[in-house]
Amino acid sequence: MYQPSQLDVRRFFCATWRQGQAGQALDPMQALAWPWVQAHPEYHAELSDEARALSLSYAVEAGQTNPFLHLSMHLTISEQLAIDQPHGIRQAVELLAKRRGSMHEAHHGAMEALGEMIWQSQRSGLPPDGQAYLERVRTMATKD
Incomplete structure (x- = not known):
């Protein structure tokens, strides 16, 4: 199983942005990522400067959103929906x-x-609970 490093993920999204902007061919994973990259113009400046993107750190405590985590979660959910x-x-x-x-x-x-499920798993030391994740999404979809 391929497990990209943090830097690999950042390079992937920066390359997707660069290639997409230039109208170059995208590989299948980039093609899946491209609409999500386009949908988040607030991240375009960071994606445009790969050297800076590789050096940044995002502190949740400081209220910083990690654009690479956010875009990766879009990809994860897209893949979950596909299968x-x-x-x-x-x-x-x-x-x-x-x-x-x-x-x-x-x-x-x-x-x-998904974030709640991962947090619970990390906190408890148990495997991620896909059923709890599914039920949480169902509840969002059906209850006020």
Whole structure:
């Protein structure tokens, strides 16, 4: 299984931005990432300066959003939807998109649930609970 480093991920998104802006061919993963990169103009300056992007650190305590983590989560959710894993996530996110008015906003809701699942797993030392994640997204999609 391929496990890219933090720097690999940053290089990937910077290259996707650079190639997409230049109208160059994108590989399949870049093609999946490109719409999400375009949807976040607030990250374009950081993506434009790869050397700076490789050197930055994002402190949650300082209220900083990590654009590379955010874009990676969009990719993760896109891949989950493509294979419907965990089973039922596609339907739950589609319902959430109807409720929130866009797939982009549904992704942000799913990111919140995904982040909660990862945090719980790290805190407890147990494997990630895909069913809890799915149920959280379903709840967002169906309850006020």
